[in-house]
Amino acid sequence: YEKELYDAGKYLEYNMVHGFSVELAEALAEVVHKQIRMDLDILKEDEGATLRDVRMKRYHGSRYSFGYPACPDLEASRELFDVLKPEEFGIELSETFQIHPEQSTSALVVHHGKAGYYAV
Structure with a gap:
């Protein structure tokens, strides 16, 4: 649309x-x-x-997404896609590891009480 x-x-x-x-x-x-x-x-x-x-x-905890300071390597998205297979729902990974459609999101959810945001 x-x-x-x-x-x-x-x-x-x-x-x-x-x-x-x-x-x-x-x-x-x-x-x-x-x-x-x-x-x-x-x-x-x-x-x-x-x-x-x-x-x-x-x-409580934090949510980390590839491409942001704590997980800067976008290529890691490939491994996540290999496990979860979001292509079955029309979500694709580009050659530059961008998720499409753009409004799609992925994250690693960590629930330790001391988890916080940081840069690698």
Whole structure:
């Protein structure tokens, strides 16, 4: 749909749809991360056992994605794809190890209480 808008020169609509879809993907990642914490029973004391109070990046553990400072090697995505086979759902890895569609995301979720963000 985004491509249709862009190709038709509807740039405002394209940017609104694109921006919304990117934010929606990030919000869904937060919801899935909260669900994992609920399933493992490792919620923080001030965190309710419900998906109604998902809070961005204020939780037990960390979520690392390839291409960011803690996991800078995008090529590692190939191994993740080999295991999870997201191609079955229409998610592909480019020759430069970018995930397509762009709004797709992957992460390694670490639930140790002292896990934090760092650069390699």
